[in-house]
Amino acid sequence: MLATREQELIALHAEHFSRIYQYIAYRISDRERAEELANDVFRIVWEKQPPEPPGIGWLIATARNVLGNEYKGRSRRQQLMQRLAEEARTQAAITNDDAQQASVAEILSLLKDRDREILMLSYWDDLTTAELAESLGCTPSAAAVRLHRARKAFAKAAPQHLMTEREV
16 A cells, blocks of 8 residues: 555646646657656655645746756757867867767767767767666666667768668
8 A cells, every 4th residue: 555645646746747747848859858857856746755745836846947957967968069079070180980980979969868878878888788777767678779769860860881780
């Protein structure tokens, strides 16, 4: 039997999730990420343990804060990708491998944040599917699916000469 606190959270989630999701989804272009962020709002409710179940105003304010963190993270990742792409372009004149690396960095900069992140964790940091799942906070199956989708997105954006034996 579920504790009262858990029942209250389930009821709160059932009542307000779609509204919080719509609030977030309207402001970002990624539906899956919007769902994750909406769930983060309810995770925060669970962690903060307010004495009374919060109303929609508190939930929207929390969603706004979660979105602010998302925007900051995106900005930092974009700045990092720009620096990486610039560095890769600068060093590309040294060898052909560097030119290929610059091309890969440029293609990565065109991908969605979540696709770029999982590809970099898999290839640059050489994480296994289980390690990807742990670092992304999802199941190994979900990590494998996200990696597969990211590989497909990369293959679609990449010129054929960049695709090697570790193809999609």
